Amino acid sequence: MSDEITWDKTVSDVNDGILAPTGKPHPMYYGALGLSLVCLLIGIVAWSLQIIYGMGLSGLNSPVYWGTYITNFVFWVGIGHAGTLISAILFLFRAKWRNSVNRSAEAMTVFAVITAGMFPLIHVGRVWVAAYWMVPLPNTNQLWVNFRSPLIWDVFAISTYLTVSLLFWYMGLVPDIASMRDRVRGFKRLVFGFMSFGWTGTLRQWHHYEAGYGFLAALATPLVLSVHSIVSWDFAMSVQPGWHTTIFPPYFVAGAILSGCAMVYTLVLPFRTMFRLEGFIRKEHLEALIKLTLLTSTIVFYAYGIEFFVAWYSGNEYEWAIFQKRATGPYAFYFWVMVSCNCFFPLAFWSSKIRNNQVACFIICVLINVGMWFERYNIIISSLVEDFVPGSWGHYEPSLTELAITIGSFGWFFTWLLIFCRFFPFVSMSELKLIMPKPLRSSGVKRQGTGG
Amino acid sequence: MKKQQPGIVAIFRYLDDICHVTESIRDSRDFRGHEIVSFTSYHELMHLAEERHGPSQVRWFTLVGALSGVFTGFAMPLWMDYDWPIVVGGKTAGIYSVPAYFVFGFELMVLFGALATIMGMLVMGRLPNPKARIYDKRTTDDRFAVFVPGVSVESEQARLLKEKGAEEVYSTT
Numbered sequence: 001m002s003d004e005i006t007w008d009k010t011v012s013d014v015n016d017g018i019l020a021p022t023g024k025p026h027p028m029y030y031g032a033l034g035l036s037l038v039c040l041l042i043g044i045v046a047w048s049l050q051i052i053y054g055m056g057l058s059g060l061n062s063p064v065y066w067g068t069y070i071t072n073f074v075f076w077v078g079i080g081h082a083g084t085l086i087s088a089i090l091f092l093f094r095a096k097w098r099n100s101v102n103r104s105a106e107a108m109t110v111f112a113v114i115t116a117g118m119f120p121l122i123h124v125g126r127v128w129v130a131a132y133w134m135v136p137l138p139n140t141n142q143l144w145v146n147f148r149s150p151l152i153w154d155v156f157a158i159s160t161y162l163t164v165s166l167l168f169w170y171m172g173l174v175p176d177i178a179s180m181r182d183r184v185r186g187f188k189r190l191v192f193g194f195m196s197f198g199w200t201g202t203l204r205q206w207h208h209y210e211a212g213y214g215f216l217a218a219l220a221t222p223l224v225l226s227v228h229s230i231v232s233w234d235f236a237m238s239v240q241p242g243w244h245t246t247i248f249p250p251y252f253v254a255g256a257i258l259s260g261c262a263m264v265y266t267l268v269l270p271f272r273t274m275f276r277l278e279g280f281i282r283k284e285h286l287e288a289l290i291k292l293t294l295l296t297s298t299i300v301f302y303a304y305g306i307e308f309f310v311a312w313y314s315g316n317e318y319e320w321a322i323f324q325k326r327a328t329g330p331y332a333f334y335f336w337v338m339v340s341c342n343c344f345f346p347l348a349f350w351s352s353k354i355r356n357n358q359v360a361c362f363i364i365c366v367l368i369n370v371g372m373w374f375e376r377y378n379i380i381i382s383s384l385v386e387d388f389v390p391g392s393w394g395h396y397e398p399s400l401t402e403l404a405i406t407i408g409s410f411g412w413f414f415t416w417l418l419i420f421c422r423f424f425p426f427v428s429m430s431e432l433k434l435i436m437p438k439p440l441r442s443s444g445v446k447r448q449g450t451g452g
Numbered sequence: 453m454k455k456q457q458p459g460i461v462a463i464f465r466y467l468d469d470i471c472h473v474t475e476s477i478r479d480s481r482d483f484r485g486h487e488i489v490s491f492t493s494y495h496e497l498m499h500l501a502e503e504r505h506g507p508s509q510v511r512w513f514t515l516v517g518a519l520s521g522v523f524t525g526f527a528m529p530l531w532m533d534y535d536w537p538i539v540v541g542g543k544t545a546g547i548y549s550v551p552a553y554f555v556f557g558f559e560l561m562v563l564f565g566a567l568a569t570i571m572g573m574l575v576m577g578r579l580p581n582p583k584a585r586i587y588d589k590r591t592t593d594d595r596f597a598v599f600v601p602g603v604s605v606e607s608e609q610a611r612l613l614k615e616k617g618a619e620e621v622y623s624t625t
Contacts, residue, residue: 011491011594144533144536145532147529148538148549148552153552153556157555159563160562164562164563164566167566167570179491197574197579198580199579199584200581200585200586200587201491203489203504204501205579206501207505207508208572208577209493209577210498212508212510213573215514215569219514219518219565219566219569222562226559230555430491430492433491438467439465439466439467440466441617
């Protein structure tokens with residue numbers, strides 16, 4: 001993609017254009033916040049009931065002990081992947097378009113990983129002792145955790161990912177918070193001054209900031225790839241048919257990035273309208289995001305195909321039986337929703353007309369998110385309901401409590417995101433200025449210019 | 453409260469002007485202690501910053517943090533497995549599952565490396581600084597600035613900065 005974009009704004013328009021609407025968002029904002037709070041309330045009530053009455057309220061029972069909660073956990077961790085991909089990997093590749101969407105993707109990552117982190121707590125039932133189970137503390141017999149278990153690997157991976165994502169996000173915010181500090185007075189100024197660490201933008205500060213940002217990106221890049229690989233090992237390290245396969249790490253990473261990119265688009269498009277950011281998040285940037293979504297969709301499509309091929313080619317009859325049942329058995333509906341949403345619908349993105357039709361892209365991206373949720377549901381449930389022993393086979397459907405908590409997780413995620421956007425810039429102002437036409441005496445600061 | 457040093461602030465609008473000024477006053481004794489302020493990290497300015505401050509020392513923070521992470525990531529499970537071995541399949545205690553420890557080594561390398569990098573950025577950038585001097589509010593918006601301590605607007609330095617394209621030069625206390 002060409003990095004050249006014709007801008008009708010200059011660097012002088014950035015602070016006013018991005019900060020002014022945060023104080024007075026579009027009415028749509030309040031509608032979205034209200035809806036999110038209702039969803040959150042549903043989730044809180046359902047979880048409270050589950051804590052009071054116990055795990056019997058969930059649909060979890062033999063043989064399916066990993067159900068909707070673990071599906072949600074994997075889904076939300078996956079959503080979180082686009083943030084660091086856009087912040088770190090695209091930064092190292094010098095893809096300039098990422099500067100207009102990186103803040104939204106990073107915020108999305110932080111809130112998605114926090115949401116994901118809640119699901120193991122919800123899943124274990126007795127949440128008040130869950131924290132104790134998840135850190136390497138000796139138990140009552142003075143026995144340490146089992147470091148050979150992928151579950152403890154996951155705790156380390158997710159905690160590291162959340163911490164590094166938070167650091168990345170906050171460091172990016174520091175120069176922007178300093179800009180906010182310089183626009184206000186009184187108590188607000190004190191708060192923003194404290195939050196920006198007293199940033200002044202001297203050459204020395206920028207010099208070390210840029211170096212540190214690069215190192216953070218270099219550290220975060222393998223982290224993106226490792227986190228969902230480790231999540232995939234929660235499954236692949238077992239001997240369960242349908243899970244025990246070496247393709248899982250790259251397959252999970254590609255799926256995570258697909259769902260993350262689709263979610264960034266799903267968020268950026270309405271938020272761009274709510275905060276009147278059309279002049280800064282340009283259609284070319286949105287198109288680049290769609291191209292990335294298309295790329296990851298084709299990788300996922302390939303992974304689905306090769307997974308089937310290997311199940312057949314391995315000659316393992318248990319493995320092959322699971323895959324046949326996935327496509328034709330009682331859970332076939334979920335399987336075909338997954339394939340349609342993740343493989344077939346995104347094929348429309350090959351058309352430049354569709355890529356530039358924002359409504360069509362929005363609908364397809366929402367469908368991809370639906371498809372990615374069903375992918376995790378399909379992987380987890382279909383392998384667990386029918387294991388090696390036919391006598392223990394069963395059936396699983398999520399209970400109302402599980403569905404309500406799932407709805408609540410969306411409410412939780414969107415509530416935090418909407419609150420964040422109300423008070424902080426949704427676009428990284430200091431980084432956006434880097435891809436806009438430079439204020440040069442030779443070319444003047446003009447309304448029309450080209451930049452990344 | 454510590455009194456801030458008086459001096460002059462010159463405001464620039466154009467990137468090429470500020471780059472030119474940065475280069476020309478870098479080693480000048482008349483501009484000793486000056487600060488260049490920018491609203492973003494333009495590559496041209498970062499190049500000049502590297503010339504002035506040398507390669508950023510943040511890299512050593514990252515290296516030390518990452519290495520200590522690797523060490524901790526292997527040492528922690530090794531010690532815990534030594535402290536109370538979990539004997540699986542009758543395997544002798546004292547045989548450690550080193551391949552599994554790579555996960556902890558890697559994750560803690562990233563975690564400690566990232567934390568140390570942030571610390572490096574703060575320490576080297578002299579942050580947090582609650583008494584930071586805000587040279588001009590426009591420098592976090594769309595203007596560059598040069599602060600020269602200990603001189604007045606009638607000085608030779610102020611005249612030179614105006615000549616180099618400063619939109620405005622004023623004294624600050």
